[in-house]
Amino acid sequence: MVINTWDYPEANTKAWSVLNLSKGGLGQTLNAVVEGISECERLQCGKAVGYGGCPDEQGDTSLDALVMDGRTMEIGAVADLRRIRSAIKVARHVLEHTKHTLLVGDAADDFANEMGFQNETLNTSESMEFWMKWRANNCQPNFRKNVHPDPKVSCGPYSPLTSWKDDISRSEYEIGPNNHDTITMIAIDEESNIHVGASTNGLKYTIPGRVGDSSIPGGGTYADNDVGAAITTGDGDIMMRFLPSLLAVEALRAGRTPAEASRLALRRIGKYESKFDGAVVVVNRLGQYAVTCHGFEGEFSYMVSSPALPDRPMRKETIKCTMSKEELEASSF
Template identity: 30%
Template sequence: MTYGVIGTWRMAYEGVGKAYELLKRNGKTGDAVEQLVNTVEDYPYYRSVGYGGLPNEQGNVEMDAAFMDGDHLAIGAVAGIQNVKHAVSVARKLSHEHFNSFRVGDGATQFAKESGFEMGNMLTPEAKRIWQNRLTEVQKKDLNPYDGHDTVGAVTLDVNGSMTAATSTSGLFMKKPGRIGDSPLSGSGFYVDSEIGGATATGLGEDIMKGCLSFEIVRLMGEGKTPQQACDQTVYQFAEKLKRRYGKVGEISLIAMNCKGEWGVATNVEFTFSVGTEKQQPSIFMALPGPKRTTSIKPVTKEWLADYERKLKSPIK
């Protein structure tokens, strides 16, 4: 059997590398995807996930996460959880529960405390400064407060043919308290079936959840589509449909991998992702909408990576 891992955005790359090495050594898919997402949750420079994630309009970091076991179709999820270091790990523990496996708000936070997960203030000084600057901008310039909604999502496949999907995000920057996006919602932000494959989403949750896009990609792969065909068909048809019927469409990007280790990506914006398989070392790629409902994919350049690192770590004024 083969193995593979794919994750959303450049920010997943280090985690993809760790997951890849674990899978290469015959590690378990669930451990691999959790380690990948934990790596992103720990890194304070990523402003949309875990520690360092940007807060809601009241200055509180509310996180959403999900974990799905593709062998048993078991799902665990949390939404609006606060002060927990690894939201995805809480979601994984909840996936073992038949009842009460999706917990929100204070209930999710209380479960994490009672289960012994590491707790702490997830709002970094840098993220707080960005929030304070945005409050001032909104008041002085009458700007739309919303900005930033990049979810880390990942799919892993191990040599035993088991697959897992997971997501984690601090959600829309300056969101209203209690706002939940697609990330913890089965079928929208994620879905995986070890007999077929898996998919996860990132972008504007309010639009992604209108189409149950992750499930649709898995469904199409189950009908014989390659991951790339399934992603292209799902994303571009739905984006056009939503623009026609709802009047507008936000950012939508999805990744997928099937049970053979083949992968696919589709997006309506510039989108980076990271992937590694038995046949391919972990690499970072850029995806862009291509002609005739297809996706253009190419490796990122050294110049792009250097500019990304510079912007990521630039001091916050």
């Protein structure tokens, strides 16, 4: 099966074709994840994946990506790429051609050049137009807090305040059907070999150098052939603090169902953050899956390909984000 976050059918179709038409053997799930996510990067899915989207405070677009092998537990990841468009393929090269897990910044771009990737601009006229309108609106919204001048009305430059009252809300950065963030994907073959992957250009107008959860193992993705895998999407700055994908996979290991595991991962976050946008997709090693979400303007969509429904091998599914405040604040384990 192949399952990915958001209504990105092209990525799912590409991954499913690689997996379903292959003749088996180790690595087909890796090929499926990389090719599926690459298709989304090429198509600039939702302007949240690939080049030409989500400029930072300086107007630049940067990319994060990760791929993980559930058989060996090896990971390749990159963060803050600024010259290479194929982030997921660079992450694969980190997995296959280094003994490291994560490369970041200019050095990650240099590594990509060594591996044969060519430099290309990640900015487009559209992304620069987004940025110029944001600047004209006094840089609103932004991710600054406890600084002078007031980040609610000014573009800076900023300096730290020595005393403050922390009343900053993240509601203005809401992620939802019209403001996607990240593609994450699981591919699992008939022998329960699993790969997971992620790619994103982050949130709009972040502070340069910001890295979200997509390239953090256990944050946006995690896999273990012994039990299954989990992927997430949402407010990465909040979700990465709790490693929800790792929590969900460990819940599977403890005997929880996919539905229980996905709910438990979100509850851990909800104990500390009642206002956030997030979804957790959990698949066990047999391909049974469940999805739980919070926020997202009330619903969340994802794509699934599997032989479970022969008349609809590739399909969009949508769930309501109905977890109550009490459920979110409940103890996780």
